[in-house]
């Protein structure tokens with residue numbers, strides 16, 4: 332599997348990155364996991380306007396899904412289009428939310444997306460075996476485990492510490508984990524992880540490599556987040572950047 336980070340900024344776009352969007356490729360099939368604000372730009376820069384063969388939205392916070400509404404124009408009104416409906420795996424409210432975000436309450440986006448409602452379990456998307464489970468976040472949110480050819484990539488989406496995250500990440504080769512919060516300050520519960528907590532999850536799950544994401548550039552500190560994660564995880568770790576590629 333090959334992971335390309337299209338966007339990794341937490342909560343709102345940062346000066347150097349769009350919000351969450353990750354392209355995962357195997358056997359020529361490209362699955363876009365999350366499509367946050369601004370990621371339509373880096374999709375074109377790092378992959379191509381029509382690169383995704385399927386999309387999975389982990390939850391319907393706008394920093395994880397808003398450019399899926401912008402993408403309606405790309406598919407529906409392309410000079411060489413319209414393009415066929417793209418498989419879209421997402422929480423059950425996605426069809427209405429995307430139609431509303433697109434701006435026409437009286438119409439749907441179901442000509443652009445073929446929707447499949449997520450629920451905890453394992454299912455195939457293209458060449459990937461996908462397992463999703465509910466995370467500890469205020470709305471319906473899924474962490475994702477992608478398996479292909481004996482390799483495992485786990486993505487936390489947004490979550491506070493929870494057992495389901497540890498199960499999803501168990502023995503993953505690469506663990507792409509959010510670290511939105513700074514340690515040592517009072518953070519709201521049941522929302523996000525700190526660097527220390529991301530490291531703890533990585534250690535408990537026995538992952539091979541920890542990639543930290545969803546840092547909030549304006550409010551956080553990359554150096555402090557990495558330092559905190561390093562106190563609880565002693566394997567290789569780094570903060571991802573838009574445009575970075577990883578072979579899993």
Ligand SMILES: [Zn+2]
Nearest residue numbers: 390392468489
């Ligand atoms: Zn969220």
